Amino acid sequence: MTELTRRHFLGTSAAGGALALAGAGIASPAAAADSTSTTGSAVAVPGEVTVQPGDPGYGYLTTRGLNRRFTGAPARINQVFTADQTRQAVQQAVDAGQQIAVRSGGHCLDALVDNPQVTALIDVSQLNAIGYDPVHQAISIQAGAQLGVAYKQLYLAYGMVAPTGSCPTVGVAGFTTGGGFGPLCRDQGLVVDHLYGVEVVTVDRNGQAHLQLATRSSTDPNRDLWWAHTGGGGGSFGVVTRFLFRSPQATGAGPAGLLPTPPKAVITATVVWPWSGLTETAFERLVANHGAWHAANSAPGTPYRTLYSEFALTCRNAGVIALVAEIDAGVPGAQNLMNSYLGAVSQGVSAPSSTSTATMNWLTARMAGLYPEAPASDNRSKSKGSYLRRPFTADQAGTLYQYLSAPPANAITTLVVYAYGGQVNSVAPAATAVAQRDSILKTLLVTAWADPADDDTNVAWTRSFYQDLHSATGGVPVPATATDGCYINFPDTDLADPAQNTSGTSWQTLYFKDNYPRLQAVKAGYDPTDQFHHALSVRLPNG
Template identity: 50%
Template sequence: MFVLNEFTRRGFLGTAAAVGGTTVVTTALGGAPAAQAAVPEAADGGACGARTALVKVDRVDRRYQDLVTRGFNGRFRGRPDVVYVVHTADQVVDAVNQAMAAGQRIAVRSGGHCFEGFVDDPAVRAVIDMSQMRQVFYDSGKRAFAVEPGATLGETYRALYLDWGVTIPAGVCPQVGVGGHVLGGGYGPLSRRDGVVADHLYAVEVVVVDASGRARKVVATSAADDPNRELWWAHTGGGGGNFGIVTRYWFRTPGATGTDPSQLLPKAPTSTLRHIVTWDWSALTEEAFTRIIDNHGAWHQSNSAAGTPYASMHSVFYLNSRAAGQILLDIQIDGGLDGAEALLNDFVAAVNEGTGVEPAVQRSTEPWLRATLANKFDTGGFDRTKSKGAYLRKPWTAAQAATLYRHLSADSQVWGEVSLYSYGGKVNSVPETATATAQRDSIIKVWMSATWMDPAHDDANLAWIREIYREIFATTGGVPVPDDRTEGTFINYPDVDLVDERWNTSGVPWYTLYYKGNYPRLQKVKARWDPRDVFRHALSVRPPG
């Protein structure tokens, strides 16, 4: 069976989840689970009602295996001495102080979707589990929406939409935790219209450790006169596990005024119009495949400016390996937009123009929240994975398209994919130093992955993804260096190979690939707020010097 790529995990399991309860029309191209309700408004830093005490789970506790095996990537399984299940910021302070007193290296887990083994590192002796901190409410004192890091995206979307009709432009998978997603500058289906989620971050509450080794809470905001502002800035794309432990986010769109909560974040669409377009590998010659790739890139080069009529359109092109049987273009747009159907039809026609191949197209319309919560995540047992990423400022070259075809069309038992996400739009209207999310001039975001079941297949799968990535970026040392064609890669697609000179021969350090010119500024934040380098992992911001 095919590796469960993002589409199969979130839609193909099936297309019924994507189009269930709607009228589905399949043609040839001629031309949620119940989520926790929002809690009542709470005082700053406080809670509504009594909270559960700090829970400390050691290796003999029956809950231990559940807590240490909930990470996304089955290649990594940690064995910490203790897992602290926390419910408040004060409990996080307590847990950190206990771990520090015991000399235990600390890692933090909220949703558990990290692609690398940062939390499951054998050196980590204490894990602070944030999954029980999941409140979502409006904080009138800050005129902003408070979201705790253990809340999932689905819970956050549900609360914001049902209570206030608003949303944040975050990711597509409802089971992903807010905690790490926001820290990396997360993006999703509304990012071309509204920017990345970090563009709407007003404030953070963070537990930091000072030079004496004691933990404390700090609130940092985007206000120009906030003495802690740089700590806020570092959390707008600086990545997780770097500066401290976020215990609360506050969201408000820059420039939003007044006290009406329904006017302080972007309005959610009323419905989602979706087209799922598939081309069978059996019908794709190299010429047809290359034409599709060229058309797709050219369209994005012409339709990725802020304010484009396609601003609310999000697409993911799953270039699956031949073993999958097909490549798939998953497109959605605000169903309430005038001419939405025609816009999607025109996009599909533009991508397919001149190929001589007629793809199958499934069309559906659903209410926005139902469609958003339907993208449920399921690895189907394919829980061993390796990921890599890139930002494209320009379409693929002819040589890169040929490399894609050669690797993806090969008769191989490796189940891999190269996913191309529509990008740009409002994202690119923000200066690259305004937030820690530095990539502000790209039209396509790339995620490459291989996913498998059996540990015996580790070597073959790792070799496949490493080779395709290195060959695609062969002219720049095997990695997408920031230049006129590419803009580095995404910190929420962490890849420890970028530190390895066997796979990164560019001479460009890993941190420039992730942060471009923002890295020295992040180092200054690190020096001030984590002077003992308590929060660290293989790709963490290094102390200066």
């Protein structure tokens, strides 16, 4: 399976992939708040580092984004280590009239950060302490922390987890503000369903930057600012410096029980179907079986709620397609549940396949990841996403086969179909900014390649694929019977381009549905001069 790299399957998604260890140990409460300590003893805090063109670190800091199709040339990069340094960096940019963007993990799929219009880039990757905050009785995770670090530190120190994604280098900030999902979502919901508070630098009408804390408490005057960060996307309201996580049902003092306890062990399974043995009939049967199973087993409380999978419909160039699944090994009859799932997906499919299974510690599984890393060469991509309320139709399965069986010669295309629903769908659409709360699947279409000369061909081909796949609803997955719009952490600026989105449904509706007017009201209250903006940022009410 050497062809099956993570990016070939998942692009540079903020939601899928593998985990790896990075970073330091659990921070003390002081460090969680301001990075002044990591062990309780005094540690000098580095001063903010300003990097400009010509400085040694400039090339590295401007090319950390995984999609090299986009590049920026900011006049200044502020690498910050504390919340107040972040506030000062924002103030400096506002005073200079510069357009601000923020980078943590660098996994943005489109030109929202790496953009020539950005003149002030704030890099929060070193603002990364994790620990217990006794003042707010919550787990504090600073904005620059990565998902892999958060998983390992919280699991080893407290035996708990914030239910995030599984790619090690994705930043907690972008993942959380977009309403991220992952292997625990069907059992524990989205990460924002456990978000208690957010600390964020905002800019008032007079151009003054302020560090504010907003929580979900009904008495918090900044509660709407908290709500906007539960799926409204990054780069619209301010610069997040840290998050406070505490599940709504958590009780008592101390860190114990603040967040869900992950499984002790999981059963994993990978099924691979070589393209050489796949007929169109077999391919379409696989797609139909997979969709039918999820339509029947994605309600909250399903016996399969701990079963999560990613179905990577990878093009013929990659050699195979694959289904990767895992389930909590401690659930009664877990192996039978996994066998039932795999049997349902492959039922009646007359194509050769191979299956590998294992049982391992949950953290070991997270650290091993779902797929190996991609080669550095395949660093140009085009991505498009959707929510599915119903499985793909027979016509859509035919479209999938048509495109995936004849991709561009120098590219790898994958449509990843993520398991969804379960506990995610137990939350009301207006409770968080994530409005899509009755879908059963989520998809990411991504094409990756290496040569800049292939950009136009591969982008045009991916656009055509997506438009044909959703031709019944105007070329995009409009909120309707079968689809429910798009996921802001799979950003696609085509949706805001009238030349590409001719459906008559705005990009705001596709991403945010009926929650958009409330997001605009928050924007007006906390960023009234629109200091934080990009192609898919929330607009001011009159904008």
